[in-house]
Amino acid sequence: MTWRLEITHKTRYQYQEPVYSSYNEVRMIPRSGGNQLLLSSLVNVSPRATLYTYRDYFGTAVTAFDFHRVHDHLEITAESHVEVRNYSGPSSEVSWDFIGSEAIQDDFAEHLMVTPYTTVSADQASEIRDLVRGQSTPIDGLNRAIEWITEHLSYQSGITSVQSSAADALAVGLGVCQDFSHATTAALRASGIPARYVSGYLFPGRDPIVGESSIGESHAWVEVWLGRWIGIDTSNAVERTDQRYVAVAKGRDYSDVPPFKGIYFGGQSSTPFVTVTITRRQ
The missing domain is CATH 3.10.620.30 (C8orf32 fold)
Structure with a gap:
């Protein structure tokens, strides 16, 4: 059986005091290979920033971005469409x-x-x-x-x-x-x-x-x-x-594999607010 899924992953940090700069990277884009196929993906951040995407050593898509202006929050939204099929297990027994x-x-x-x-x-x-x-x-x-x-x-x-x-x-x-x-x-x-x-x-x-x-x-x-x-x-x-x-x-x-990691200079942040919404489209 194969499912086509739409996934929206949102993470928001609210800073108690102004933050002056930060360096961040996220791993929120599904992989392609094996029993799944990535059909499309989009990552947006607020405040707006230039995004750079690369593959890490283990083949995971990493989206990196940094801020060098005052901001009081960070919100990351990753949207993706992926096709996933059931997995039948090993083809033969190994010793x-x-x-x-x-x-x-x-x-x-x-x-x-x-x-x-x-x-x-x-x-x-x-x-x-x-x-x-x-x-x-x-x-x-x-x-x-x-x-x-x-x-x-x-x-x-x-x-x-x-x-x-x-x-x-x-x-x-x-x-x-x-x-x-x-x-x-x-x-x-x-x-x-x-x-x-x-x-x-x-x-x-x-x-x-x-x-x-x-x-x-x-x-x-x-x-x-x-x-x-x-x-x-x-x-x-x-x-x-x-x-x-x-x-x-x-x-x-x-x-x-952390979904989000980064460093910043400025005020203390709140506990992140995270939501994941998944919809079966097919």
Whole structure:
């Protein structure tokens, strides 16, 4: 099944005092490739600025802009149309010998490395590795890793922060999609399975009415390489992502994919106001 989705993502900062200059970049344009095709995209900012778009190291579209005049707010609106089809999973089963071969481990070294966000304790890494590698195939190992994560983490907002690592979330047993994704990535990498962090959008319903808008959300999940990349979402107990998931950015962890980041000189800003609206057009 294929869906055509219209996505509007708005982020607004209101500054309590004047801001004199700022440098910013956003990752809000969906990717093309795999099971999705970007049909059109447009990013607008207020106050008006000259926008520059480039691809980062991991192939994500980045829109950069800066201000050198006094302003009291920043509003970013990204509109896109994307076609997403359901994903059937791997075409063939791969073996542990294949995943562990020198060529594969070298090719996917960046998606096997431990990062500050994907750190877990030595005891946890050993436990996970034994459980996952004890399965007969990498697919079975992946499913065991998913079970381990859902046994050790429950979804609850307000406990962790954007700076929290997998180890932080596992220590309290609670977290949000970012924490589930970091913990899942850590578990798979500890077992020698390449994994990468994905940020994007999640359509909230399974059977939306064409033309009816829904409040969507920015979301994070994981892609695992088992002969080809497979999407999984442990925060929603989804073993294979489908056409509800629209990928924007991919990388080693959250630090490679933030939707917005920047620096500015001036007054303190308020908490950002963020809305995501998704409409199925076909």
